Amino acid sequence: MSSYDKRCEYNRNHSYSLFKMKAILIILNSNYLVTEVRKVIRELKEQDKEQFISMVDAFYHSEAVLHAIPKENILNTFDEVISGSPYAKVYIFEEQGEIAGYGQISLTYSNEAGGMAVWIEELYILEQFRGSGLGSTFLNFIKEEYASKAKRFRLEICESNKAAEKLYLRKGYTSLDYKQMLYDIDL
Template identity: 95%
Template structure:
């Protein structure tokens, strides 16, 4: 089952995000304060960020986080799949595929593009995304962190 994040998921969500940011799927960790900020933003009903919880046999099995933006290049709304994490004991059950299918269906009439990024070393994720129809986008990403 895939459902929206709830207040009572707080501790498990924080634990999973922390595990994600200490895995090979990312380039570096983040402060726990950032995770709490995300939780609060999503719980408060942000129109820009959504978190979905995956359940398997009544247990929380993972999560997916998306962000919504508008893209001239895509000609409409773009859904960024920011994070996809599945607890070790639930991997290989098709939960990642189910989440991607869920997002494709949920945003089929609203969005023009699904977009994500992966680390070069994350070959398992790349294999999943290619199998689900994603293609490579040969942009070099850059960022500027604003310290407020």
């Protein structure tokens, strides 16, 4: 077994895996990702609440989405994720110790895919950190984290969000010919 294979071997007390890109990426305790340039992807924590709400609000007031959402929805998402929901996860991105963005995923089963589908619900990078590779790093992290569990990774983008589309195409995503429909339940 090579030293790389030994480092990747599962250890109950210090679970981690390595995978190679332009920088070495490390997943610690299954919820931290650190790169040599001090990029960190970690799960959302209670103390992230104010910054998370601010970033989600900025995301929903950007050209990446069709419309804003009520603050209540953001608070509900935060509470759902913090409570340990098996269906939703939020990851916070840090660069050089500063919060730089977030990504939110939802987990579901897809008969069409024949297994778990990971929906990349939201991917938001603060303006000053855009272009630093955090989006690609997050997509690689999610792919690695769910590679043995998921059959499909899925996301949606607005037609006008060409920068995001370019990133997703570069990462191997393809377009679907589906028209999405929804029915909201007012409580």
